[in-house]
Amino acid sequence: MNRLNIITLGVKDMKKSMHFYKSLGFKTNHTEDSPPDIIFFHNEGTKLSLYPLDALAVDISLENPPKKSRGFTGITIAYNVKEKETVDQVLSEVEKHGGKVLKPAEQVFWGGYSGYFEDPDGYVFEVAYSENFKFDKQNMLLFDE
Numbered sequence: 001m002n003r004l005n006i007i008t009l010g011v012k013d014m015k016k017s018m019h020f021y022k023s024l025g026f027k028t029n030h031t032e033d034s035p036p037d038i039i040f041f042h043n044e045g046t047k048l049s050l051y052p053l054d055a056l057a058v059d060i061s062l063e064n065p066p067k068k069s070r071g072f073t074g075i076t077i078a079y080n081v082k083e084k085e086t087v088d089q090v091l092s093e094v095e096k097h098g099g100k101v102l103k104p105a106e107q108v109f110w111g112g113y114s115g116y117f118e119d120p121d122g123y124v125f126e127v128a129y130s131e132n133f134k135f136d137k138q139n140m141l142l143f144d145e
Contacts, residue, residue, distance in 0.1 A: 011050050
């Protein structure tokens with residue numbers, strides 16, 4: 001197992017969450033007027049999908065559906081960008097569309113520039129830039145190993 005194809009976020013309000021992600025530039029053929037049971041965004045690389053939280057809990061375990069705990073769960077999703085200014089632009093858009101900036105962008109210990117935000121369902125994202133980032137043709141981050 002050496003590949004992630006889809007990251008699915010269990011959300012409380014499909015319409016609200018779809019609007020939030022579309023406002024950040026995520027593309028889908030679905031409209032906000034009638035969101036489907038599951039939404040897939042057409043992004044480069046790993047796909048992001050939204051699915052109703054209660055239905056996802058049932059899908060995981062019919063007998064003991066897990067409940068999403070409040071607070072930080074120990075998982076972040078990273079969006080790495082090619083220009084430093086993009087970090088501030090994304091964090092600004094997040095606040096305009098119902099997200100919450102948890103950590104404003106700043107120079108960080110590893111030499112980059114990053115900040116964190118929380119989406120309307122409490123999922124935490126990092127937006128990061130480094131002059132050392134290199135991307136492939138699909139805009140996937142490359143790592144020197």
